[in-house]
Amino acid sequence: MLESQKTIEERKQEIIDQLEVLRAYMGGVPTEIVHSNTRFKVRRGWFQSILFDMDWLLFRDGRDLISDRFYQELLEDFSKLGQISKQLEGRLTTQEDIDLGDSMIDKMIAELKR
Numbered sequence: 001m002l003e004s005q006k007t008i009e010e011r012k013q014e015i016i017d018q019l020e021v022l023r024a025y026m027g028g029v030p031t032e033i034v035h036s037n038t039r040f041k042v043r044r045g046w047f048q049s050i051l052f053d054m055d056w057l058l059f060r061d062g063r064d065l066i067s068d069r070f071y072q073e074l075l076e077d078f079s080k081l082g083q084i085s086k087q088l089e090g091r092l093t094t095q096e097d098i099d100l101g102d103s104m105i106d107k108m109i110a111e112l113k114r
Helices: 008-023 046-058 068-087 095-112
Strands: none
Touching: 008 046, 008 068, 046 068, 046 095, 068 095
């Protein structure tokens, strides 16, 4: 089915489903370095996936699914998470980074469920 043929509720549910998969990744900071074939939140790819979903809501087909107020808030979060993702090229992920990513996922899900 083409994106334009889907209802708003179907489009919202698709992004909620994607976000819930990301939310289910394993949290915490493991004692050993994990590699890209694992589902840990400490991986830089987890942050990249959150950024992708944020980008879709902000700048692509999802813009009409969120309120103007949330758009402004999400834009600020997008910038903040983008900076953290860039920093992760040179440092290890902290629990604070993971908590921030989780809170952004939770905010997006809550907005889409309205």
